[in-house]
Amino acid sequence: AGTTRDVIEEQLLLDGVPLVLADTAGIRATDDFVEKIGVEKSRQLLADSELVICVIDGSEGLTDEDEAILEAAADKPCVVIVNKSDLPQQVDLAQLRERFGADKVMTLSAKTLVGIEAFTAWLKSYVYGSKGTLEDGAYIQNARQERLLREALAGLQDAEAAAQDYLPYDCIVIDVRSAIDLLGEITGDTVQDEIINEIFERFCIGK
Secondary structure (H helix, E strand, O other), X not given: OOOOOOOEEEEEEEOOEEEEEEEOOOOOOXXXXXXXXXXXXXXXXXXXXXXXXXXXXXXXXOOHXXXXXXXXXOOOXXXXXXXXXXXXXXXXXXXXXXXXXXXXXXXXXXXXXXXXXXXXXXXXXXXXXOOOOOOOOOOOOOHHHHHHHHHHHHHHHHHHHHHHOOOOXXXXXXXXXXXXXXXXXXXXXXXXXXXXXXXXXXXXXXX
């Protein structure tokens, strides 16, 4: 308790789908000023996250802090992970499954890794849907990505219109650069000037 005082984020690819996992400080009452800041960050991240993974210690009964986290996550897409399944269990799994749904309460052991594959399968199903794979088509992960894609599309449409109207090269570059920067916010890539130059080396714009 009290070890994690800041948000620790890691990115991973799950069969090609990018995910960002954020490990947060526990939500609990504390007199430590630094830990209080971490708890507030945890509350904000919990509110903003698309999926909450509540990890509780199965070898102990539910604490007041556990209840606070479970209650805070109740209105969010949530899965409850009961950790330390290799030890005698004190948590009432039946009660948790009645509360959150049988498919959203899982047991595992971070020490022995038993249950990790089942959780990974659940997470894939959550991301991909019931079929477990992506169907043909375009997919986005959240409203922010949708907004960025729409703004990037608008920029490209402006660039196309500018090219059709034979506007100066600089005017077209501004719109293309804006679209690429918006896409870069999704991928995390830093766009170099060479990319813009390569685009216009391959296409002749003008009469």
